[in-house]
Every structure is written in C-alpha cells, then in structure tokens.
Amino acid sequence: MQRKTFKTSETVDFIVVGSGASGGIMARELARAGNSVVVMEQGPRLDAHEFEHDELKYRNLSGITNNPATNPQTFRNTEDQKAEKVSGRNPLTYARVVGGSSSHFNANFWRLHEIDFIERSRLGAIEGADLVDWPITYAELEPYYTKVEWEVGVSGLAGASPFDPWRSKPYPMPPLPVKSSGVLFERGAKKLGLHPFPAPMAINSVMYKDRPACIQCGLCGGFACEVKAKSSSVWTVIPEAEATKRCEVRPESYVFRIGMNKAGRATGVHYYDRDRKEQFQNARAVVVCANGAETPRLLLNSATGSAAQGLANSSGAVGRYLMFNKGGGAMARFDQPLNEYKGANVTRIMHDFYDSDPKRGFYGGGGFDARSGGPLTWGQTVPKGTSNWGPEFKEYLESYTYWMNCSGHGTSLAVESNRVDIDPDLKDAWGIPAIRVTRKDHPDDTKHAKWQVERAVEIMDAAGAKQIVPGEVGEATGGVHLLGTCRMGNDPATSVIDKYHRTHDVKNLFLCDGSSMVTSGRGQPTQTIEALAFRAADHIARFAKRGEI
Amino acid sequence: MDLTVPSRRQFLTAIGNLASAGWIATNWPQIAAAAEHSSHGAHDADAPPATIKTLSPGEAAQIDAMTNLIVPGGTTPGARDAHVLYFIDNALGSFFAAQLPAFRQGLGEFTAAYAKAYGADAPFSSAPEPQQVAFLKQVETTPFFLAVRRLTVLGLLALPKYGGNSDYLGWKLIGVENNHAWEPPFGFYDQDYPGFEPYPGTKPYTA
Numbered sequence: 001m002q003r004k005t006f007k008t009s010e011t012v013d014f015i016v017v018g019s020g021a022s023g024g025i026m027a028r029e030l031a032r033a034g035n036s037v038v039v040m041e042q043g044p045r046l047d048a049h050e051f052e053h054d055e056l057k058y059r060n061l062s063g064i065t066n067n068p069a070t071n072p073q074t075f076r077n078t079e080d081q082k083a084e085k086v087s088g089r090n091p092l093t094y095a096r097v098v099g100g101s102s103s104h105f106n107a108n109f110w111r112l113h114e115i116d117f118i119e120r121s122r123l124g125a126i127e128g129a130d131l132v133d134w135p136i137t138y139a140e141l142e143p144y145y146t147k148v149e150w151e152v153g154v155s156g157l158a159g160a161s162p163f164d165p166w167r168s169k170p171y172p173m174p175p176l177p178v179k180s181s182g183v184l185f186e187r188g189a190k191k192l193g194l195h196p197f198p199a200p201m202a203i204n205s206v207m208y209k210d211r212p213a214c215i216q217c218g219l220c221g222g223f224a225c226e227v228k229a230k231s232s233s234v235w236t237v238i239p240e241a242e243a244t245k246r247c248e249v250r251p252e253s254y255v256f257r258i259g260m261n262k263a264g265r266a267t268g269v270h271y272y273d274r275d276r277k278e279q280f281q282n283a284r285a286v287v288v289c290a291n292g293a294e295t296p297r298l299l300l301n302s303a304t305g306s307a308a309q310g311l312a313n314s315s316g317a318v319g320r321y322l323m324f325n326k327g328g329g330a331m332a333r334f335d336q337p338l339n340e341y342k343g344a345n346v347t348r349i350m351h352d353f354y355d356s357d358p359k360r361g362f363y364g365g366g367g368f369d370a371r372s373g374g375p376l377t378w379g380q381t382v383p384k385g386t387s388n389w390g391p392e393f394k395e396y397l398e399s400y401t402y403w404m405n406c407s408g409h410g411t412s413l414a415v416e417s418n419r420v421d422i423d424p425d426l427k428d429a430w431g432i433p434a435i436r437v438t439r440k441d442h443p444d445d446t447k448h449a450k451w452q453v454e455r456a457v458e459i460m461d462a463a464g465a466k467q468i469v470p471g472e473v474g475e476a477t478g479g480v481h482l483l484g485t486c487r488m489g490n491d492p493a494t495s496v497i498d499k500y501h502r503t504h505d506v507k508n509l510f511l512c513d514g515s516s517m518v519t520s521g522r523g524q525p526t527q528t529i530e531a532l533a534f535r536a537a538d539h540i541a542r543f544a545k546r547g548e549i
Numbered sequence: 550m551d552l553t554v555p556s557r558r559q560f561l562t563a564i565g566n567l568a569s570a571g572w573i574a575t576n577w578p579q580i581a582a583a584a585e586h587s588s589h590g591a592h593d594a595d596a597p598p599a600t601i602k603t604l605s606p607g608e609a610a611q612i613d614a615m616t617n618l619i620v621p622g623g624t625t626p627g628a629r630d631a632h633v634l635y636f637i638d639n640a641l642g643s644f645f646a647a648q649l650p651a652f653r654q655g656l657g658e659f660t661a662a663y664a665k666a667y668g669a670d671a672p673f674s675s676a677p678e679p680q681q682v683a684f685l686k687q688v689e690t691t692p693f694f695l696a697v698r699r700l701t702v703l704g705l706l707a708l709p710k711y712g713g714n715s716d717y718l719g720w721k722l723i724g725v726e727n728n729h730a731w732e733p734p735f736g737f738y739d740q741d742y743p744g745f746e747p748y749p750g751t752k753p754y755t756a
Contacts, residue, residue: 053729056707061644157745160753170756178745180736186745195748215730336737341725343735375725376706380699389619389689389698390682394627397620397705400723401736 004245011282012036013544015269016289017255017298020100021526022513022533023289024233025152027249028241029537030287035544037247038281039238040271042294043096045251048235051224055376058222064097064104066090070429073293075477077440079417085426091437091478092293092420098251099224099234101291101480102526106221106345107202107230109154109527110367111145113165114138115355116521123356126363129413129442130321134518135490135499136535138165144531144538149200152530153208153231156200163195163351173205175347176214180338181404182347185370188406188463189350196350199369202231202526203344211235216343219374253279256432258286258302258311258509266509272430285508285549287501287540289533292322292482292514296420297435299486299511312486312503312511317496319421321414321487322437323520324479326445327366328453329407331383332465337401340372353455354522356411364448366410366522368456375400383469406460408452409523412476412483413442420485441476449473481525486515500543501536508549512536598635598712603642603649607672608656612637614674615694616701618685626718628701636704636713637697648696655693662688 006012013035016027023039031037043064057063068090074083075091095101115122117134125131146169148154158170175198178186182199189196203214203225214229228235241247252274259267259280268282288295296319300310310318349369356365379397382388386396423436450473460468489495492504497516503509512533514525521528543549601609616628616637628634641649663673663684673681688694704713706720714720717727734740747753 054708056703056711060703157753157755159751160745160747162748162751170754172756174755175745177733178739178742179733180738183738183742198745216732216735217730334738337724338736338738339724340736342731343733375720375723376703379702379706379723389685391621394620394625394722397723398625400725 001242003242003248005248006036006038008279008281011268011284012038013284014038014287015040015281015283015285016287017269018100018288018290018294018513019098019238019249020095020233020289020291020513021102021105021529023100024102024237024241025530025533026287026289026512026537027247028237028244029534030541030544031241031244031247033541033545035246035541037241038283039241039247039249040253040255040269040281041098041100041249041251042254043098043251045098045249046224048226048228051226053217053219053223053226055219055374058104059374059377062089064095064224065093066096071096071434072426072428073435073437074423074426075437075439077438077475079438083423083436083438086477089478091439092435092482093478093480094291094293094482097224097234098238098249099232102232103224103234104222105202105232105526108346108349108369108524109148109156109200109202110349110522110524111165111167112138112141112521112528113163113354116519119356119519123358123363126413126444128415129363129444130416131363131413132489132518135488141528141531141535142166142168144534145527147534148527148530151534152202152236153204153211154200154202154527155205157198160197161195161351163354171200173208175199176201176203176205176344177216178347179340179343179370179372181340181370181372184334184338184404184463185348185350185368185406185459188459188461189368191462192458194350194352194459196348199346199349201344201346204229204231209236214344218341218343218345218372220345222374254430254432255290255298256301256430258288258298260302260304260311260506264306264506266506276430285510285544287510287512289511289513292485293420293435295511295513295515296485297422300422301433307505312496312505312509314505315493315496317487317494319485320416320419321484322418322420322439323412323414323481323483323517324476325409325481325520325523325525326412326441326449326476327408327410327523328449328451328456328473329368329405329471330453330456330460331403331405331469331471332460332463333399333402333467334404334465335402338404339401340404341375341401346371360451362444362447363413364411364444364451366408366448366452367524368406368408368452368459371405371407373405378403383467406456408449408456410445410448410452411522412445412520414484414487414519415440415442437478439476446473446475481514481520481523483514483517483520483525486511487518488516489518500539501532502543510536510540595710597709597715598639599632601634601638603638608653609634609638610674611656611660611672612697614681615685615697616704618678618681619698619701620705626722628705630715631705631713631718631722632715633701633704633713636707636711637700639712640700640703652693652696655691655696659688659691659693
C-alpha cells in the first residue's frame, strides 16, 4: 500500500504524538472522520518478522523498550532526596516502537467496574491520598469498551463472572484455550468458594478481522506478536488509519516540544527526525498520547514564558499523582508438568476481591490471575532456602515446567507528591531533559498487596500445590502501568484535562493515555485507555467539525 | 508463496502481510506446522560465537570452572556442556561491555583471595572440585560471584545465537521444547479439563 505522507510545511489537522494503545485509535478515528493526521512515534517501525522470541533481548537489553543508555531516568522516593540514575531498567518502562506498549503488552483486557469511577463518593477521603471521582461514569464509557472489544479484538466469555459490570454486547471471540495454570487456579479458587472465569484477552482466539488466531507461542508480555494475533495497534488500528489515505505514521520522530504562538494556541510540534535533525510539523491541533511518563515530560519540557511551570499546567497537576498497579502473589510448584511456557500468558482470572472492603482496615481492591513467565526471567531467582548454585540449584532449574504464578493485581492510590518531572541535570542522548521520578507507595497499597499474597497462597494451597513461595512485597521502584499524571476533571484548578480530554489551558491541545486516568483501576488499564481514546476521538472529531478547536 | 520452505521469515512475513483472509484460512495448518519447525530469532542463520575474544585464556579458565560449579554437568547438561563461557565472553565484549571493568576487578579479587587461602602455585580452575566448592561457598555472596551466576543463567537459557545454550541444551535441562507454536493440551492438568462450568445466577453468552 502506498502510504500517505505530508510535508512539515503543510498544516495538518491533527498531530497525534505516540502510536500506542491510545494514539493508534486516536489516529484512526480522526482520519476516518475526514481529518489529516500525522502520528509521531519515537521508535522505529518493525515488521512482523523482525520481532523475535528472544527473551534476553526484550527483557534484559531493552530490545524495544526505552533504553536507560539513551533515554535515562532518575528515581527517588521523596522530594527531599536527590534522584539517582537507576542501573538496569528504567523506572518507567514503555515500548519505543510503532504500536507503543500495545506491541509488548500481555493483553489482559479488563474493563473498569462502575465502582472505579465513584470511589471517592462511596468511600470518602483517604488520609495521605488524593482519591477523587472521575468526571465520567462507567455508563458513559461502556459503549467505548464494547467498541474496543469489537474494533480492536478481544476474546472472552461475557457474563461468566458474577462480579462483571453490565455490558451491551458479548465478546466477538470465544476465550483462548485454558492452560494448566488456569485449571489449577480455577480448582483452587472454586474450592474456596470463589468465582474464577475465562480471561478476557486482546488476543485472537479465532481468525478475526483478517488476523490469525494465536499460535500459543507463549511469549506475550514483553514481546511483540510475530503473527499479529495479539491486538496491538501496529497490527489493528494503525493500518486502518493509513488506509484512509489521510494519515501518516512517522517513525523515529522524537517530539520534544509543543510549539505555541502568542495567542496561546498550539501550532505544531518540534521533533528530531531519524537523523537527529530538528524539524517542525505544523498542525491545527495536537493530541498527545505519549503515555503516562512521556506526556507530562513533553508538557513540562514545553514550558514557555507565559507557562513557565509547563504547558497546560496552571493547576500544577502535570506529572503528579503517578500511579502504578501494586499487587502481590505467589509462585507454586505442582506434582506434574504444567509447561507454562506454552500458550498465551493468562487464561483464568478472578474478581471476587475487586471492591475495596472497609472491613479489611485499609483501602484497596484487585483481581487475580494465573500466569507464567519466560524461562530466562524465571531462572534468575530462587525460592528462599534453595541454593542459588550447585546441584540443588540445578535441580531447581529442572523443575521449571512444574511451576506457575498466582498473581494479584491491585490499586495504587493517587498521591500528589508521587510524580514525574524533569531532572535538573540529566539529559538523554538527544539532549532533551530527562524524566525524574519521585514515588513512594501509599501505606494502604502495601497493606493490600500483602493481603493479596495471603489470598494467592490460599488459592494455590487449595489447588494442591506441593510447594508455595509467597511473593515479597517491597517498595515500588518503577512500573509499566503509567497512570494519572495528567488527570481529567471538571475543575481546572485541580486537573489537567476536561472530560473531553481537552487541556483546560490550551484550547487546541488534547491529551489521552494512561495519564488521563483519575484512579488506577485494578491492574489492567489498557482497555480503559483504549476506550477513553475512542470516546475522546469521538468528541474531538465533533469539535473539529464544528470549528470548536 | 512456497509453503514447502519452512523459513521463519517467509512465513511470518506471509502472515504479517495477510495476502488475504482466505489464504490464511486455507493455509493455516501448514503455516502453523512450518512455524513449529522454524527458529526463533531473525538472525538465526548467523553462527553463534564459538571462540574466546574478550577474556584472556587464564580468565576464561577461571570463569569456566565457576560456571560449571554453578550449574554442574553429569547425567544432564551443565553450564560447560551448554557453552556458557562463550556467552559470557561474547556478552562482556558486546552488550554487557560496560560491566567488563567491574567484572575484571572482581575476578582479580577472587583470584587474590583464592591465592591467599590456598597458595598462588595453582589457580582455582585446576584445584580439586571439593576445594573449588569450599572456596565458592566463602565468596557466594560477593557481587562478583553473583555476576558470574547471573551470566551463567543467562548463558544457559538465552538463544544459542549469543553463544551459550548450545544445541538448546539449557532448554533441554529445564524441560523446554524448542518449538515455535503449540496446541492444547499444554500440560498435565489441562488435558482432561471438562470445560468452564457457569456459576448459579450467571448466564454466559457469546457472539
């Protein structure tokens, strides 16, 4: 297919910064509505055959993720500390490739429940946190959750969980085949009177929308799907956006500043092209979908004389309220081989403990799943009491196929001092000021994660495990779910964007990604990010049509 | 498209380009079969490193001896059988080159400590195994030992193109079969799964 291209001197209708879960959808929807769109992506565009089953490359060498060698970040727990560069992996990790983190996600697609949007009203204030209601409800987002499931592609079994929120349509595809971990998880949870059910996954279980069914290679999380069965933007909405002939995806285009005029309007974006040459693309409006780390960084790096503390930051909320998803689980060994390296990572989940229960004495809720990890990652650690070298270690290595994980995924509270901002000294390989992360878990997040460890141990025990290794709950030093850093809200004094994802301060600047989320949900945010993108694109396209941008 | 040539690139490109949904549907069994017999990396054709280029012969001998105590050989493959040394040498000369100075310093301290304990006449690598094991127990919490241990596990289980996991012996050790695609049943516990049983009061439904 001949792909549409635009000159930088042309003024396109929209620039979308980022081609991931939200950026891809935003581009497709705006282009289908008749707008010209340029998508700016930091990373390269890779074809299916270029993605490898290479655990070392993707998990240890930043194969497709932001690389600390070229895109370093610093980290500290509290604002009175000096942030230090972290060795190994960056605190805030995301995929730097066309398709963004939707390329390497595990593909767990959980809807938020109705309670997620109104927890502040239901639970009241929580000391040390900034828990607020969303400016939208589940009912407003439900049609867009359904749209994600049908337009992007999600497999699952509607109505299977007694705790599911209401829905207007079933999933378009049946669930993926169950793995041994799913069977054991289901067995254990049911013995305890709980209600596990088939996992909703953004992975094709059958041929769907001209993409094949999963070949069960077993390497989802951290890897891009080589057969396009995983519903990543690069295989779904990006080609559809390009098929409109009104959208150009521009890889290796690293946006570092949003252009502004004296009237306070965005005029386009400054970026480095693949030759690291500075360019400027003109546009009538800019939509930033760069993820919960890079979106606030871009706004803060776009500070101007009239917005000295960062663009769209009159509230001071840009970069604040950084949330991950904290959780706890257990690893368990069984008598017979499970062979968890085969098959999609997750096949059963459970939402019995989704809601926060005041009787526990702390805030927090979440879901559990049965999952697996790649052998190279698994072999790095050993259970307490097992030697990490010698014959005993070798015997442990030989037991790899007998293990599984029961993982809890839960809430993180929004805390104002937890934030992304700009490191005063560190710059990346392009000379762009780097991210500084300040983050300390709210005590309730830690209590809830420890509570989840206990539940996971119970489930694995009920499943008949011969050895259980409870997970250790420590202070979070980073995350891959990057949430809340440009929260939406009705009040311009306390939020960055309105309920339509328009920044309160700049009329033709919109933000939509994990940064928009007001609360963290229970661990699997991508379907919500995509639903928000469909909804935001609907409104933004209408604004454009009515000349209200 | 020539389906008789099971080239990973050809098949993935074919799937990726999606010539047509009908083509995929018609040819899916052959595609899956071919994928099963294909390899994992885009550079599989490249011969893996099989010489020592970064470490000196003396250094290599010490590291080789250590790796083979971390994952010993015997009736099943160990680190030496899987050519973990080639992986470590390749890693420290390329993608982990930044670690080489600290690694060399650690090895120097390791060698000096061994000489202090057992004399400088013969290196650690030529000592009797019980003596090697006894010394490793003394240093097993040092950053250097932990670095060698980490590299040993990586070399055992990373793709053979990096030098270790020769002939996928590391995967054989841990029970991982070298295929690209799978079909259920995957393991012991899912082979007789009767199907998901709905809960009272729920009505699961499909499209």
